[in-house]
Amino acid sequence: MTDGDPRELWSDDDLDHALERLNPIPRTDPRTLAGLRAELMAAAGASAVEKGKSMGMKKRWIASAAAVVAVAAGVLVAQTVSFNGNPPTASAAAAELNSVADRVRATDPPVGPGQYTYVGTRAWYTATGSDTGAELLYAYLEENRTELWVPPVFEQEWMQRRATGEKKWIFSSEAELKEKGIEIPDRPHSNGERRAPCGDFFANSDEERCKGEVGWQKPSPQFIASLPKDAKQLHDRIRHDTQGRGKGPDLEFLVYVADFLRSGVVPADTRANLYRALAMVPTMVVTDRAANLDGRTGVAFGVEVDGERREIIIDVSTGQFIGERQIAGDDRPGIPEGTVTAYSSVRTAVVDKIGTTPSQ
Amino acid sequence: MTDRDDESLPVDRDRPYLGGPDVAGEFGRLFDRYAAPLHRYLARRVGADAANDLVSATFLVALNQRHTYDPRLGAVRSWLYGIATNLLRRSVRQELRALRAGARSLDREDTHDTRVVDRVDAEAAVRRLARSLAELSDGDRDVLLLTSWAGLDSTEVAGVLGIPVGTVRSRLHRVRKALRRGHPTRPSAREEDCHD
Numbered sequence: 428m429t430d431g432d433p434r435e436l437w438s439d440d441d442l443d444h445a446l447e448r449l450n451p452i453p454r455t456d457p458r459t460l461a462g463l464r465a466e467l468m469a470a471a472g473a474s475a476v477e478k479g480k481s482m483g484m485k486k487r488w489i490a491s492a493a494a495v496v497a498v499a500a501g502v503l504v505a506q507t508v509s510f511n512g513n514p515p516t517a518s519a520a521a522a523e524l525n526s527v528a529d530r531v532r533a534t535d536p537p538v539g540p541g542q543y544t545y546v547g548t549r550a551w552y553t554a555t556g557s558d559t560g561a562e563l564l565y566a567y568l569e570e571n572r573t574e575l576w577v578p579p580v581f582e583q584e585w586m587q588r589r590a591t592g593e594k595k596w597i598f599s600s601e602a603e604l605k606e607k608g609i610e611i612p613d614r615p616h617s618n619g620e621r622r623a624p625c626g627d628f629f630a631n632s633d634e635e636r637c638k639g640e641v642g643w644q645k646p647s648p649q650f651i652a653s654l655p656k657d658a659k660q661l662h663d664r665i666r667h668d669t670q671g672r673g674k675g676p677d678l679e680f681l682v683y684v685a686d687f688l689r690s691g692v693v694p695a696d697t698r699a700n701l702y703r704a705l706a707m708v709p710t711m712v713v714t715d716r717a718a719n720l721d722g723r724t725g726v727a728f729g730v731e732v733d734g735e736r737r738e739i740i741i742d743v744s745t746g747q748f749i750g751e752r753q754i755a756g757d758d759r760p761g762i763p764e765g766t767v768t769a770y771s772s773v774r775t776a777v778v779d780k781i782g783t784t785p786s787q
Numbered sequence: 788m789t790d791r792d793d794e795s796l797p798v799d800r801d802r803p804y805l806g807g808p809d810v811a812g813e814f815g816r817l818f819d820r821y822a823a824p825l826h827r828y829l830a831r832r833v834g835a836d837a838a839n840d841l842v843s844a845t846f847l848v849a850l851n852q853r854h855t856y857d858p859r860l861g862a863v864r865s866w867l868y869g870i871a872t873n874l875l876r877r878s879v880r881q882e883l884r885a886l887r888a889g890a891r892s893l894d895r896e897d898t899h900d901t902r903v904v905d906r907v908d909a910e911a912a913v914r915r916l917a918r919s920l921a922e923l924s925d926g927d928r929d930v931l932l933l934t935s936w937a938g939l940d941s942t943e944v945a946g947v948l949g950i951p952v953g954t955v956r957s958r959l960h961r962v963r964k965a966l967r968r969g970h971p972t973r974p975s976a977r978e979e980d981c982h983d
Contacts, residue, residue: 436967436968436969437912437967437969438967439963439967441912441967442916443935445916446931446935446936449913449916449917449920450831450832451831452827452830452831453830453834463822463839463842463846464815464818464819464822466843466847467814467815467843467847468811468815470847470850471810471811471850472810472811671835
């Protein structure tokens with residue numbers, strides 16, 4: 428818990444969160460561990476030495492060779508793991524995504540000179556607090572509203588407005604914490620309004636603006652134009668860029684797609700292509716036919732790893748991306764498996780002035 | 788890998804006698820129970836490839852030194868992590884290089900779930916943390932990451948590093964406080980001297 432010392436930039440919870448995000452756990456291929464185990468068994472004089480040892484050597488070789496060819500053949504490696512033993516069963520989701528792609532309107536409403544693309548996101552993120560023994564003290568969903576005005580020319584001035592709002596309690600409650608004398612620390616929110624060219628709101632100096640990294644998480648028109656126009660090649664590109672990241676290749680694929688769509692600036696043709704690329708992800712399934720995000724409903728396409736699930740939600744009649752959800756697995760102390768730990772809805776519109784909100 | 792009923796034994800009471808005749812059986816069980824979490828911890832510190840070698844070396848060292856394990860002195864998990872921590876020190880320069888360069892990789896997946904909602908903010912914070920971790924002494928970094936990443940409690944960390952549990956707690960407190968203030972700690976001769 429923070430003790431209110433003004434010199435402290437982070438609460439304990441913030442520090443834990445940063446620690447959690449630093450160097451995420453890479454996927455451990457069970458075959459690698461099986462190989463190591465076989466070596467140990469051989470050294471321990473187990474009877475199954477011959478079989479174990481040869482397997483161990485082979486897997487070790489594969490493990491080190493994989494690192495060398497990862498860049499070139501990332502896709503192959505990922506798919507071999509995913510298909511392991513089972514044929515892909517997600518064809519229903521794939522068929523649906525492909526037909527959604529066909530329904531995406533060919534072009535977006537044009538953004539004229541002086542006009543802006545408005546991207547409004549209402550998101551609910553989990554905030555948690557733990558004592559130093561890592562026991563969960565509280566958890567709640569907190570409303571975060573972010574509005575973004577994107578100019579027609581990337582290098583022109585953008586604007587962002589952000590505010591936090593209501594809380595929905597998952598674990599403990601305001602009253603209970605008060606009774607226990609536990610104070611919820613202020614979060615390092617960047618609430619308020621800010622403007623910057625290229626959307627580089629948090630650059631350290633003016634010189635650094637428009638020089639920041641662009642990519643899936645912050646797509647520039649150049650980045651979008653550089654993406655393959657062929658769905659299979661786009662799929663391969665995402666596989667390449669997500670190689671070795673996150674909890675699993677298919678999950679990370681979806682995470683990158685969600686990052687990209689969340690930006691609100693993905694053009695219609697790229698979006699359609701993206702859905703077709705997503706249809707090639709073998710463990711992608713339709714998880715909810717009527718996912719409700721603050722009153723907007725759509726079909727949820729999700730990937731699950733160890734009980735943890737990520738979903739993107741699409742209005743299948745128009746192909747519009749309307750938001751995302753995250754559902755906890757069994758690895759979060761105090762939070763029951765299946766709890767929705769984050770969800771957000773996004774809407775985009777063209778507005779005439781920076782800072783103005785479209786009518787609902 | 789098979790799950791055995793030993794899984795139900797609490798970690799702190801998992802203090803097997805390793806001098807018995809069924810060496811392969813006992814070490815097979817230890818591997819099945821502890822290798823995967825140990826691998827995850829080591830992979831976060833030095834990357835997956837180096838972690839493969841470290842896990843392998845840890846269990847081979849444990850096998851060769853099995854007669855030195857005294858179940859009365861601590862749980863077998865602390866003993867294994869102690870061996871791994873010693874081996875890890877050989878890779879410390881590699882670890883520091885990666886930390887100084889910023890984060891090896893960021894957990895992008897978690898960002899939808901973070902309170903520091905802005906990705907740019909959050910990534911800068913994680914990079915700053917990485918650089919601060921590189922400034923810590925080896926002992927301080929071990930205490931922090933054995934607690935945070937390996938999920939060991941203070942008593943176990945004390946067992947791993949061979950230091951008193953009180954020292955683990957005060958070290959952890961000091962390190963966390965300094966990291967929260969955004970500047971790395973300087974190692975001090977006595978933990979009590981650390982109030983600035």
